[in-house]
Amino acid sequence: MARCPLCESDVPDGRTDCDACGQPFNKPPTTRTTPEAVRKALEGARKDLGASTRDPADVAFPRGLLERAEQTEAAGDLGRALDLARGSRRALEIIRRESRVAYALKYADAVLEEAKQAGIETVAFQRNIEQARALAARGDHATAERLLRRVSVRTLDQRRERILAGSLEKAESRVRYALERGGNVGDASALLAEARKAIAVRDYSKVRSLSAKAIEKADSQRKYARAETILDRAAAEVDASRRDGVNITEARKFLTQAREALRKGVYADIPLLAQRTRNSLREARAYAAAEVALRESEREAGREKRKGADVSRADPILAQAREALEAKEYAKVRGFAKDAHDAVREASLLKTVREAFASLRLDADDIRKLGAEATNFEGMLVELGKAIEGNDLLTARRLVSQARHTAEATRETHFRTIMERSLQIILANATRGLDPVVARQLLREVDDAITLGKAIDMQALIDQRMEDQDAQTEGKLNERVLRARDDIVALRQAGQTD
Structure with a gap:
């Protein structure tokens, strides 16, 4: 480390001037000068x-150089006295430059911090400040001062103003968006008005915080409105499910938790809780649908059992369906319910x-009593009995239909045969003087007898009716004979008198 020949201060190696007094090392001392x-x-x-208005401690070194210059002048060394006086002035200027550089660096740091908070790009500005600080640390305050003068603080202020205006516009946009989404933006609008006032009076330190608060308030109200809408929809679904008779106990728990989250402002939990509410309702609806299907099958089984049907095959299926319902296997429940319904x-x-089979057996007895040919019908009844014993429902139903048709056909054939035979007998007895009215009455009696399943002898009926008719005719004739005889007797008596 070198020593200054003028002020005798220690100077780092490589310097061309003294850091304290500014004496150039390449300039020789002054040897000749004038007292003036x-x-x-x-x-x-x-x-x-x-x-200088500075603290006396700050100018102690320049003052010391001045005092040495005065002493040297008094000693008659005018050249050195001149160098010391000039060194005093240079030392004072160096101190002033150091103060200016320190103040400029401090102000630049403050502007840089505000610019960073405002979101301004400050890479070049920060690089210049760091270079100036490095130069000042090496003692090159003149270069540092020149570098700081090149830093455009005013331009940075303008950029900061534009950035803050952009943040204000962003806040206005967010407030409008929150208002469109149904949020209450009263507080956000008030903060936005304060931010506009702050930027109007160039109070930049408040603009960013007020804009951020306005955005935060607007976003909070927008989220609140959205969460409230989601919650209202979930509540409407719960109410609709309640009216449909669905069990909404678990869904109400989730809905209560969602309302509590809305009250606390935990908006992120509300969509999740609303979705859980919907899932619970979906589960409850599926359970209710499966239970309705199962109850319908059980109700139908009980109804048919009371009617006398054998539903023993459906009982284990219904038990399996109930177990599946407890296990929340709704697809299996619906399948078991359908199987039970089919059973x-x-x-x-x-x-x-079976009831039709019993009825057909009675029909067979009636047909036999009528004396009709029922061989084919009885064969069908035998096949029907076998199908019923084998639980062959399809074949049994087909045979029931065929047997009924055969029974009706047999009755119809027998009826026509009897009626034709009766008509032939009536026509054969028409020569005996059978009255048509009596004939029609006899045909009605035959029809009634066939309907009641009774056999009837038409010839015997005709003979009986003819006997009655002959007796009536004979009585009428006898009555006429007696009347004629009385008339003849009366005429004879009248002739004798004359």
Whole structure:
């Protein structure tokens, strides 16, 4: 480390000037001068020190150089006195430059911090500040001062104003968006008005915070409105499910939690809780639908059982369906309910077939009593009995239909045969004087007898009716004979009298 030949201060190696007094190292000391030049230099140094408003401790070094210059002048060394006076003035200027550089760096740091908070791009500005600080640390305050003068603080202020205006516009946009979404933006609008007022009076330190608060308020109200809408929809679905008879106990729990989250402002939980509410309702609806299907099958089984149907095959299926319902396997429940329904329906149809079989057996007895040919019909009844014993419902129903048709056909054929035979007998007895009215009455009696399943002898009926008719005719003739005889007797008696 070198030593300054003028002020005897230690100077780092590589410097061309003294950091304390500014004496150039390549300039030789002054050897010849005039007293007038020394006097002017001393007066200038005194004037600069007197005009300085700094703390006396800050100008102690320049003052010391001035005192040494005065002492050297008194000793008669005018050249060194001139150099010391000039060094005093340079030292004072160095101190002033250091102060200016320190203030400029401090102000630049403050502007840089505000610019960063405002979101302004400050890479070049920050790089210049760092270079100036490095130069000042090396003692090159003149270069540092020149570099700081190139930093456009005003331009940065303008950029900061534009950025803050952009943040204000962003806040206005967010407030409008929140208002469109149904949010209450009263507080956000008030903060936005304060931010506009702050930017109008160039109080930039408040603009960003007020804009951020306005955005926060607007977003909070927008989220609240959205969460409230989601919650209202979920509540409407719960109410609709309640009216449909669905169990909404679990859904109400989630709905209560969602309302509590809305009250606390935990908006992120509300969509999740609303979705859980919907899932719970979906689960409850599926459970209710499966339970309705199962209850319908159980109700149908009980109804058919009371009617006398054998529903034993449906009972284990219904038990399996109930177990599946407890396990929340709704697809299986619906399948078991359908199987149980089919089993009950099959039992009901089988009961109907058995009742039809019993009715057909009575029809067979009636046909036999009528004396009709029933061989084919009885064969069908035998096949029907086998189908019923084998639970072959399809074949049994087909045979029931065929047997009924055969029974009706047999009755119809027998009826026509009897009626034709009766008509032939009536026509054969028409020569005996059978009255047509009596004939029609006899045909009605034959029809009634066939309907009641009774056999009737038409010839015997005709003979009976003819006997009655002959007796009536004979009585009438006898009555006429007696009347004629009485008339003849009366005429004879009248002739004798004359």
